[in-house]
Amino acid sequence: MLDVILRFAVILAVFLLLPLIIGQTEHKVMAHMQSRLGPMYAGGFHGWAQLIADGVKFAQKEDVIPAAADRRIFMIAPGVALVPYLVVLIVIPIDKNGFGVNLDLGLFFVLAVMGIGVLGSIMAGWASANKYSVLGGMRSAAQLMSYELPLVLAASSVAMAAGTLSLPGILDQWQWWWLPWQAIGGVVFFLAGLAELRRPPFDMPIAESEIIMGPMTEYTGMRFALFMLAEYAGIVVLSFLTTVLFLGGWHGPLLAGWIWTLIKVFLLAFLVIWMRVSFPRLREDQLQKLAWVGLVPLALVQLALTGVVKVLL
Amino acid sequence: MVRIPGVGLAKGLSITLRHMLRRSVTQQYPEVKPALPARSRGVIALVEENCTSCMLCARECPDWCIYIDSHKETLPAPEGGRPRQRNVLDRFAIDFALCMYCGICIEVCPFDALFWSPEFEYAEGDIRNLLHEKEQLGTWVETVPPPPAHDAGAEPPKELTAAPRRPSGTAGPSARQAPSDTPTPRRTPRTRDTPEAKPPPEGSTEATPTDSSSTDGSSTAKPPADRTPPTATPPQTSRAEATPPEASLPEATSPEATPTEGSLTEATPTGAKPTAEPPAGTAPEPAEEPTPPASAPKTEAEGGQLSTGEQSGDKLSTGSGESSRPPDSGEQTSAASPRRRRMADPRSIRPPGQLQSGETQESEEDS
Numbered sequence: 001m002l003d004v005i006l007r008f009a010v011i012l013a014v015f016l017l018l019p020l021i022i023g024q025t026e027h028k029v030m031a032h033m034q035s036r037l038g039p040m041y042a043g044g045f046h047g048w049a050q051l052i053a054d055g056v057k058f059a060q061k062e063d064v065i066p067a068a069a070d071r072r073i074f075m076i077a078p079g080v081a082l083v084p085y086l087v088v089l090i091v092i093p094i095d096k097n098g099f100g101v102n103l104d105l106g107l108f109f110v111l112a113v114m115g116i117g118v119l120g121s122i123m124a125g126w127a128s129a130n131k132y133s134v135l136g137g138m139r140s141a142a143q144l145m146s147y148e149l150p151l152v153l154a155a156s157s158v159a160m161a162a163g164t165l166s167l168p169g170i171l172d173q174w175q176w177w178w179l180p181w182q183a184i185g186g187v188v189f190f191l192a193g194l195a196e197l198r199r200p201p202f203d204m205p206i207a208e209s210e211i212i213m214g215p216m217t218e219y220t221g222m223r224f225a226l227f228m229l230a231e232y233a234g235i236v237v238l239s240f241l242t243t244v245l246f247l248g249g250w251h252g253p254l255l256a257g258w259i260w261t262l263i264k265v266f267l268l269a270f271l272v273i274w275m276r277v278s279f280p281r282l283r284e285d286q287l288q289k290l291a292w293v294g295l296v297p298l299a300l301v302q303l304a305l306t307g308v309v310k311v312l313l
Numbered sequence: 314m315v316r317i318p319g320v321g322l323a324k325g326l327s328i329t330l331r332h333m334l335r336r337s338v339t340q341q342y343p344e345v346k347p348a349l350p351a352r353s354r355g356v357i358a359l360v361e362e363n364c365t366s367c368m369l370c371a372r373e374c375p376d377w378c379i380y381i382d383s384h385k386e387t388l389p390a391p392e393g394g395r396p397r398q399r400n401v402l403d404r405f406a407i408d409f410a411l412c413m414y415c416g417i418c419i420e421v422c423p424f425d426a427l428f429w430s431p432e433f434e435y436a437e438g439d440i441r442n443l444l445h446e447k448e449q450l451g452t453w454v455e456t457v458p459p460p461p462a463h464d465a466g467a468e469p470p471k472e473l474t475a476a477p478r479r480p481s482g483t484a485g486p487s488a489r490q491a492p493s494d495t496p497t498p499r500r501t502p503r504t505r506d507t508p509e510a511k512p513p514p515e516g517s518t519e520a521t522p523t524d525s526s527s528t529d530g531s532s533t534a535k536p537p538a539d540r541t542p543p544t545a546t547p548p549q550t551s552r553a554e555a556t557p558p559e560a561s562l563p564e565a566t567s568p569e570a571t572p573t574e575g576s577l578t579e580a581t582p583t584g585a586k587p588t589a590e591p592p593a594g595t596a597p598e599p600a601e602e603p604t605p606p607a608s609a610p611k612t613e614a615e616g617g618q619l620s621t622g623e624q625s626g627d628k629l630s631t632g633s634g635e636s637s638r639p640p641d642s643g644e645q646t647s648a649a650s651p652r653r654r655r656m657a658d659p660r661s662i663r664p665p666g667q668l669q670s671g672e673t674q675e676s677e678e679d680s
Contacts, residue, residue, distance in 0.1 A: 029333060031337070032332070032333040032337055033329040033330070033332050033333040034332065035332050035335065035337045035338050035339070036337055036338075036339050037337050037339040037341070040341060274326060274329060274330070275326070277329045278322075278325040278326050278328070278329045279322070279325060
């Protein structure tokens with residue numbers, strides 16, 4: 001029992017800490033990629049406490065709920081967006097003996113729960129009683145529909161290769177040559193995951209310059225902060241999942257397993273930030289086209305490849 | 314050529330990555346001051362002593378953001394001629410909330426009373442505080458950079474080429490027109506003059522009454538430009554004329570000035586003889602002395618003003634004297650010296666009563 005509590009406490013700490021670190025990294029990396037310095041004052045040393053200061057600021061703000069809003073749904077939407085990512089973290093193996101819970105249906109569980117996160121933004125968009133929010137919510141829903149398919153197909157390719165749905169089981173089966181073997185699936189999974197997170201360049205539902213943050217238009221204070229936290233927690237979870245499924249998780253020479261996991265996670269998080277800085281937002285039709293004409297066929301190709309190789313072996 | 318899919322995406326990624334590895338261009342402003350070009354337009358500085366309230370700047374200003382109030386003041390001519398009128402500046406204010414920093418006022422000012430200063434940190438919480446009165450405009454003078462040096466192969470400044478050709482009188486006006494002088498010529502003559510000048514005053518004092526009367530008449534008729542005719546006479550004579558009035562003035566107005574002179578400059582030994590010395594040799598120097606309080610650190614530009622302004626300051630007891638002080642104290646560098654010259658001329662022009670003093674300066678310079 002104590003062991004379980006301890007593990008959950010650590011997972012909670014990771015869940016709260018990693019998004020902050022990634023958020024701060026995004027501040028600085030994005031700034032330097034744009035030849036700026038980014039936050040430099042908060043906390044004294046290169047603005048390391050910027051996100052803490054932001055949190056304090058958010059906590060001080062008034063929590064406004066529009067008069068026409070569907071109050072209850074409006075209020076729980078940020079929670080719906082955030083909590084699934086916390087739940088997903090429970091089943092992700094960080095080291096060889098794993099961490100949290102070893103579910104036999106781990107992969108299935110992860111994909112199912114991650115899908116709920118998108119529900120949060122649809123709820124927020126509908127409950128805000130704001131046409132921009134509704135637009136954003138609809139786009140979120142459309143995006144979820146399109147990108148959930150390649151995401152699941154790519155993940156199932158790995159499950160096929162490993163012959164198990166358990167995440168630690170997949171990692172136990174993992175060999176280095178899975179990297180090239182599952183490369184296409186990895187790319188598809190990562191891109192589809194990005195789209196599910198509504199990260200740039202797939203941020204059409206948020207699109208602050210045209211529908212002013214979409215589902216989050218009416219949110220203020222802590223609830224808005226929860227949405228932002230959900231976004232960064234989503235990056236963490238996506239990076240963890242991609243690491244575990246396609247990059248071999250804790251496999252790696254010399255260093256301890258959990259260090260390898262974290263290194264890979266941070267590399268992927270950097271990639272997320274990098275892509276955000278480099279690429280312009282996709283138009284809605286381009287977004288859909290990419291999913292259906294690009295990623296879904298690619299995922300199917302990967303699935304076929306996995307099957308062929310599996311049979312030949 | 315075959316287009317490889319994804320090349321454009323990779324290019325975008327590489328560009329951002331390269332930028333990340335490069336040094337960012339941000340200047341952390343409050344900690345790191347921007348390196349502004351010397352001639353940048355930050356704020357407009359007013360050298361109050363040089364202002365004749367001619368209103369040119371106020372009239373040229375496209376934004377009508379310059380406010381000038383002045384009145385006429387009648388001064389008895391020091392040598393006993395007709396009383397002279399001069400403009401006294403009561404108020405000079407620039408509303409930087411309206412100013413568009415076109416610099417027309419500075420270019421149009423005929424007497425070098427306005428200057429650009431690169432100082433820009435005068436933001437205010439209340440827009441009304443952006444109306445800078447002349448005191449505040451005067452404080453910017455310290456930040457005015459020295460004038461740029463002439464290009465290597467450039468023509469020598471007109472003051473230098475014109476001055477030796479003509480007699481003493483003409484030199485003055487030419488100096489005014491040409492803004493930038495070379496430093497060295499200016500300086501050296503003065504130093505020479507001081508010793509030489511001293512002797513003449515004693516002998517020439519007799520001459521002064523007659524000469525002065527004649528000069529007075531001419532001067533009243535044509536204040537600035539006309540100075541030349543009286544001065545046109547050979548330098549020695551002009552000196553003689555000029556010196557006596559000055560001598561009388563400094564004595565009467567400021568006993569203080571003489572002591573300061575002594576302390577400040579080499580000429581001070583002459584100071585022992587109150588009457589004779591101040592006028593002839595030291596005339597430029599003493600005037601500077603009174604100025605010290607306000608702006609010790611002022612830039613060379615001010616120094617130039619000071620030399621001219623000193624005399625007037627003593628006589629008038631206006632604030633101008635203060636500004637003039639700094640240049641002398643600094644024993645300005647060569648660059649500064651040219652400036653002085655230029656400024657001096659307009660100064661001498663301004664108050665009719667001072668004409669003679671101005672002449673004396675000119676004559677000294679020429680010699």
